[in-house]
Amino acid sequence: MYVFSPPNYLAILPEILILALGMLVLIIDPFWKENSRRVNLGWLTAGGLFAVLAIMVMVDRPGEPISTWGGMIQYDWLAFTLKGFLILAGAITAIFMMDVERLGQRAEAYLLLLASLIGMCFMASSGDLIMLYLAIETTSIPLYVLAGFLLTDKFSVEAGFKYLLFGAMTSAVLLYGFSLFYGMAGTTNFYQLSAQFDRLTPLLLGLLIFILVGLAFKISAVPFHFWAPDVYQGSPTPVAGFLSTASKAAGFIVLLRLFVIAFPAMKISADWALILAVVATLTMTLGNFLAITQKNIKRMLAYSSIAHAGYILIGVVAFSQLGGTSVVYYLMAYIMTNLAAFGAVVAYGRVTGSDEIKSYAGLSRRSPALALVMLVAFLSLSGMPPFGGFVAKVFVFNSAVQSHWMWLAVVGVLNSIVGLYYYLTVLKYVYLYRAENEEDERKPLPISRPYTLALFILTAGIVMLGVFLSPWYDLATKAALSIF
């Protein structure tokens, strides 16, 4: 599938547009008055991203997969599909950022968001180790800053710093792995690399582990997961939502491209697949069990997102076209669902000022609509129909059974039971318990119009992914076919 072609601007059209949008944000910002900045900046960023998405869907649909820009960029359905969802996630995050104190009225925050989004889009489409590394760094550096954006909040600063240290270390390991591969193969292009390795030597195994380390950090897989809870808890909640969805999805696409095309170790060795299967098992199990004990909802969602990385890895281990489809489908459903969960946390935490699970008591009496959003999001996370999470889980397990990974599928379903337990526990607070101070229940819960819109889009998306399967499945299959 390696077709070399001259520079193709369509392949990087979304990135160009996002860059232009970022410039626009920076240039227009000083003209706005202090008090109107929040709304204007937020809508400019979000609206701009929706426009980019619309343009992309209309004019930028790829045909046969091609390599362009000297093999640096892959222009295929996998990149297209994921870019679409990443841009959507970026737009929703911009909306969520609007009403957060000390974040929503700062143009830098939106610019950083857009910058990291450009990086993610390049991650989704890169076809070369050098391009890939640049994309990963472009993604990460703005995110380090965003995580520590609330300078007067010591948790936020800690989050930013912790994320920076772990990120820098793992990306150094990743780069080291890349450079050794270049030394062995003499090329950095994915498709040329893939021809170089026909069996799993100990040296190759070591190098693959270097790469796995770098990517495991991005997708927060065990044993490189422990930054996630602290960082999610400390960073501004919309940023945490962005980290747990878009950043993770981009990481998974890189993982797919690297381990399917560049180093198809799974094709030549069952041992490597087993290593990944073990990582998946540990990631799911640890994430789920640690999530049970959490008292803070952002930490709980962090562990839950670790567990979800484990489920998605099952699809990677299956190493088949169906596996690829299910990974992409899962990512779509997961982006929607987790953003909705974080969105509800943003909307509620802004009013109550607390992220403790306890503080959610009485929510359904204060705001039935927000409670319903949480119900949909958490049930979808736990894998209940008619929501996207159910279908995605069934696909992933189905691909595992197809590839004879019976035990992995069993581990997966058992884990989803553990998951159900803690998701239901949160819903118990939301629906069952009364607020400590019953007066509180009668206070209205103001949810601003942008939040209402964003949460509505996400909830509708979750239901669409769970009920109208066929178009999404086609999209995911096209994406998977571009690498399998």
Next chain:
Amino acid sequence: MQFPVLSIIVFTPAVAGLLILLIPANRKTETRMAALAAAVFALILSIWVYFNYDQGRAGYQFLESYRWLPQMGISLQLGVDGISAPLVLLTGLVMFTGVLISWGVDDRPREFFALLFILASGVFGVFVALDLFMLFFFYEIAVFPMYLLIAIWGWVKTREYAAMKLTLYLFIGSVVALIGALAMYWVVGKSTGVYTFNMLLISKAEQAGAFNFVAWQVPTYLQWLFHRPTLTFEMVVFPFVFFGFAVLGGIFPFHNWSPDGHVAAPTAVSMFHAGVLMKLGAFAALRVGIMLLPQGAQYHMSWIIFLALINIVYGAFIAFVQNDLKYAIGFSSVSHMGLVMLGFATLTKDGMIGAGVQMFSHGVMTALFFAAVGMVYDRAHTREIPKLGGMVKPLPWVAIGFIIGGLVSMGMPGFSGFVAEFPIFMGTWQTIPWAAILASLSIVITAAYILIAIRKVFFGEMPIEFSGHIGQIKVLDKIAIATLCGVMVVVGLFPWLMVPMVQSGVNSIMTLLGGA
């Protein structure tokens, strides 16, 4: 194209539930009226389906098919056969009476009815789905509202514990069954080249021998346990699928979520839960377990009979020693569902017919029981059998309902219970006579605890603190009781209304099993 009655039945409650959510929270009466309207509509349609089912033609009828995910062989296939038609009717009945009984729910009735109806949609869906994926889809939809219904509106003391226990048990069961179902999907696909979740096609492939390959070489040191050197695919997968669903049917040793759940749930939910949801488990175990994997069923049935016996006798004994009236009824459900399992496990025509009728009969009976218990509890604020007494005077309707329910439960001729239990014992006698003898013990025990409960709760001296405090029941409650009692008497007196229908369904199962 014919009138798509089944999909309308399935989606009416869900759509009604979503519409109910749009009614402003303080319009409680309007909410209830809307719920009642939807329930009546669903009931009428399910009655229509029941009486328009052509028994002569048998097989699946009212078929509907919509493409859903053709790329993976998933489609929305709906149809009823002689076994599911009574269950659809049962669901309609319980939904209707459940709404009547829940008129008094005052805490967020909007959310209550919405969740109850989403649950009902899931239940209808499972009974009519002919596609494995859709069956799971509806099955899960039937499970999760249960958690919130019990946790929010349930009995304060145990609701959180019971709700979580129930949900986790049922979820475990369903995901275990899911793995088995996915395995079937791939095996059928590989052998026929058609990847499909359509149960009719899977069944056809099974009949053609797609599942007859050796899936597991039994190690020599275990051969005494399995009686054979190799197990075929069907024999390996059958326990996953059957037990996965039978958890919801309350099979021993996976039954103990059910009494807790029944007791903690609010009245209408207990009715749904014991009346319909447990049938869901038994039905899915039959449809996916026995009908898709008949050879697996034949291989495993001997020890499932044994488990069902434990259900029947042990459940009855536990019910006998309960002080809490609702727990007694809860364990009697375990016992009676054991009879359903026993009927299936005999794999004889009589046993299956009995089990099919028993599902309906027990559903109506136990809904009535829970309605009666709920009415007593709402007025006396206790369910302790020793503390109650003399309830027949203030609550004559409830007493009559409970007594009729009791007679059904004892298998008294003239009521639906007899029509159901007698063939089950006949079928059991044909396979394992001593099992029939043991199982019949339960009738004695059942008679004992039901009669004792009737005597202590409804007759005898009314404790002094109750006199004058027990209010009348409402007209709506009377309608509910009369409906349920009427159905049981009608089926008991005119068995030809139901037995031939179930028989037409059983005949096709017998063909699958290779017998007459």
